[in-house]
Amino acid sequence: MTHYSIAAIPADGIGPEVISAGIEVLRALEKHNPQLKLTINTFDWGSDYYKANGVMMPEDGLAQLKKFDAIFFGAVGAPDVPDHITLWGLRLPICQGFDQYANVRPTKILPGITPPLRNCGPGDLDWVIVRENSEGEYSGNGGRAHKGLPEEVGTEVAIFTRVGVTRIMRYAFKLAQSRPRKFLTVVTKSNAQRHGMVMWDEIAAEVALEFPDVKWDKMLVDAMTHRMTLHPQTLDTIVATNLHADILSDLAGALAGSLGVAPTANIDPERRFPSMFEPIHGSAFDITGKGIANPIATFWTAAQMLEHLGEKEAADTLMQGIEHACSQGVLTPDVGGKATTADVTRAVVAFIEAHSPVTETV
Ligand code: NAD
Ligand code: MN
Numbered sequence: 600m601t602h603y604s605i606a607a608i609p610a611d612g613i614g615p616e617v618i619s620a621g622i623e624v625l626r627a628l629e630k631h632n633p634q635l636k637l638t639i640n641t642f643d644w645g646s647d648y649y650k651a652n653g654v655m656m657p658e659d660g661l662a663q664l665k666k667f668d669a670i671f672f673g674a675v676g677a678p679d680v681p682d683h684i685t686l687w688g689l690r691l692p693i694c695q696g697f698d699q700y701a702n703v704r705p706t707k708i709l710p711g712i713t714p715p716l717r718n719c720g721p722g723d724l725d726w727v728i729v730r731e732n733s734e735g736e737y738s739g740n741g742g743r744a745h746k747g748l749p750e751e752v753g754t755e756v757a758i759f760t761r762v763g764v765t766r767i768m769r770y771a772f773k774l775a776q777s778r779p780r781k782f783l784t785v786v787t788k789s790n791a792q793r794h795g796m797v798m799w800d801e802i803a804a805e806v807a808l809e810f811p812d813v814k815w816d817k818m819l820v821d822a823m824t825h826r827m828t829l830h831p832q833t834l835d836t837i838v839a840t841n842l843h844a845d846i847l848s849d850l851a852g853a854l855a856g857s858l859g860v861a862p863t864a865n866i867d868p869e870r871r872f873p874s875m876f877e878p879i880h881g882s883a884f885d886i887t888g889k890g891i892a893n894p895i896a897t898f899w900t901a902a903q904m905l906e907h908l909g910e911k912e913a914a915d916t917l918m919q920g921i922e923h924a925c926s927q928g929v930l931t932p933d934v935g936g937k938a939t940t941a942d943v944t945r946a947v948v949a950f951i952e953a954h955s956p957v958t959e960t961v
Pocket of ligand 2: 845846849879
């Protein structure tokens with residue numbers, strides 16, 4: 600029996616709807632696999648907690664999370680709390696505090712989903728975007744002077760370090776090496792940004808020497824949006840800065856049909872701390888409470904979590920369950936269907952019940 604402890608933080612908007620659906624499929628996997636035992640503790644941190652306590656999570660929040668094997672996160676963001684407070688109060692402190700420097704964002708067109716691009720079908724856009732998740736444009740450096748006056752100045756300083764860039768580059772080359780095409784695209788903006796971005800290009804060339812079997816190329820981020828849209832088959836593994844990859848991965852999600860099918864894993868590759876698994880999307884106030892949030896991104900990130908924990912078989916069953924539900928047309932409105940969150944959850948649970956490795960114990 601392998602026992603894992605998971606901290607669930609549903610947080611805001613549709614976060615609680617998709618995380619409770621995610622917990623349902625995890626429980627189904629557990630029920631049908633006697634080797635797997637999950638303890639899931641749910642934390643009520645987020646915008647409501649902020650309104651009651653003035654902080655998004657308690658002061659010892661990270662200390663409380665540290666003892667878990669993984670974190671299963673919904674989304675933050677509320678219409679009546681500034682976005683920088685919700686983001687910097689909960690999600691970013693966890694990513695940075697636990698040095699989850701590799702943010703891994705797979706994309707694939709799932710069967711049954713009609714993508715917006717002509718010439719793309721199931722299995723296409725099989726990409727993994729690796730986002731640098733610890734520094735860059737989201738280091739939190741900058742300031743404002745002369746607030747409200749005509750001479751007001753605001754700065755947002757991107758910080759890139761040799762250690763930070765080298766480790767994400769190694770992670771990306773290694774991931775590319777593990778995939779069939781062994782191909783990496785390094786994205787920067789080193790024509791206009793001539794310091795940190797030029798350092799990215801140089802470090803990419805240095806790290807490439809350690810991976811002679813990986814082919815790689817470079818793109819400027821603006822041209823990358825063009826290539827993702829018009830020549831998507833020419834891409835496989837992609838590495839980019841915190842900001843650039845944030846934007847490119849929303850585009851990737853949309854090209855695969857919806858943000859509702861886009862998962863992400865915030866990984867500490869050295870496994871000193873728990874890693875965090877979440878859908879890419881935010882709290883989506885426009886559909887909160889309607890029961891139609893697409894839970895697929897959350898199910899997919901649950902599969903990433905199981906794989907990270909070493910439960911490859913359970914992760915594979917869950918991925919097959921996702922593909923099965925989609926191919927049967929059990930789709931929420933964001934991907935052109937009429938199903939509810941509960942319908943999709945039921946379809947995936949039914950697949951798990953029918954396909955788990957062991958259904959009986961003596
Ligand atoms: P969003 O991702 O919440 O929504 C963008 C669009 O995608 C909306 O039309 C929404 O309905 C749709 N969508 C998103 N997830 C969906 C799902 N699972 N099923 C169906 N449709 C889905 O982005 P936004 O509207 O820019 O931001 C809303 C709030 O979320 C803001 O407060 C923002 O700061 C926050 N946010 C949080 C995170 C996070 O917690 N990681 C990420 C992005 C945005
Ligand atoms: Mn984002």
